[in-house]
Amino acid sequence: MTTTETHGAREARGDTAGFALLAARLGDDALVLGQRLCQWITRAPTIEEDLALSNIALDLIGHARALLALSGTLDGTGRTEDDLAYGRGDREFRNTLLTALPNGDFAVTVARQLAYSHYAVLYYEALAGSAEPGLAACAARAATEVDYHRRHADGWTVRLGLGTAESGRRMQAALDRVWPYTAELFDEDDLVARLAGTGAAASPGPLRPVWRERVHAVVERAGLAVPAPRWEARGGRQGLHGEEFAPLIAELQSVHRQFPGGTW
Template identity: 50%
Template sequence: MSDFNLKAATQEYATRLGDDAVVLGHRLSEWTSNGPFLEEDIALSNVALDYIGRARMYYTYAAELAGNGKTEDDFAYTRDMREYRNLLIHELPRGDFAYTMVRQLLVDVFNTYYLPELAKSADSTLAGIAQKAIKETRYHLRRSHEWTLRLGDGTEASHQRMQRALESLWGYTHELFDADPLELQLADAGIGVHNAALRPTWLAQVSAILTEATLTVPKDDWAVRGGRVGYHTENLGHLLNDMQFLHRAYPGCQW
């Protein structure tokens, strides 16, 4: 890859990671004032803020690499749904509390392996963002792990909700470990991460947690993909309508 192509690929990579963070952050923000009790309401709002803060760092770096006057707001608020490259698991509806906790567990375990690898990146900015996010992710995983045990091995109703959520989300986890040519080239260049190599350790840890929570690991008999190439569920369109409304109604507005 030439220096120019490497720069463009890194910009796309940073944008993808920003998309993952902003979409999941927005989903978690939907729990604000809707949590099962006050402390959890505050905790979920704080996790959402962690992801939004992470998205800002990725988008700011993508804008810097683009060098065309764009800002983080342009990446977050002025792109259409097909221009987003987030993984599908992040855009799925908030669901009930069990659904949110299962999704967080699956994503949190992934991030505990992905971010330390990204922190080794030859790109100092990406490595710095990852290093900061590692600390947040440890807290996120502690919470999702505890809630998985509490609900999975709780009442019959909570167990059923957790198992149902797990079955409905499992097919979206395969996309976490996919990589297109751009990501493979960046990984080979020492900038990105070889996602596929993370799956065995991810699966082992997730399986151990689920077993401890008396939940059954689903079969790998279905998979949904497409987020990285702009194919999304209808849920992302509804999410962006809410998230982008103010900026589109008042173009150029600033806080």
């Protein structure tokens, strides 16, 4: 710390409770999406895709571990990554509805990955400049990894879009299904506004036009129409999830909860 540091910079770094909540949101997104991808393994269309999806899931679980551990440190509770992943009730999770969307067919999974990975690249890159050094370091590392996931999703969107009549139809239906869930990624609520206001951490809101531009370019390259949904789904960031969420978390936590006091 230098004497020339402004009051604003100190304030920005000092909002540890805010950083803890933000890290938990991002960690929950990664954990829940990783959990969904785990459901694919041994069911993918090719062995190469079993490999690719498990690789992506592994990266996402890695991001979740780093972010949840950081959250537990910053909020002063000392909770570990596992305390947060396995010890919270489903209402306490703060992931977006998008990440918990059921896998559907392979096209739905690709559409979900497309939306999330483009968002994650942009947001992690922006958060790499955060005033919280732990968050900045997590974000910088995750940004390079999700960029591989983005390439995987881009490639499949185009391949399915242009492949056969059936794959084109399914990919279009998948985009239409997923698109209402993309708005929540960019929501600016009080937490995000506060952190952005002091320059502590970037807001995802201003990233939406770039995201739109990049994702639309891929959709157009795939010969598909950019969906124009008439509604937007939200609630996950407030712990108001869909009915499919509780079973997802129950499955995640089942063994851990079956053995109270267990060490793994």
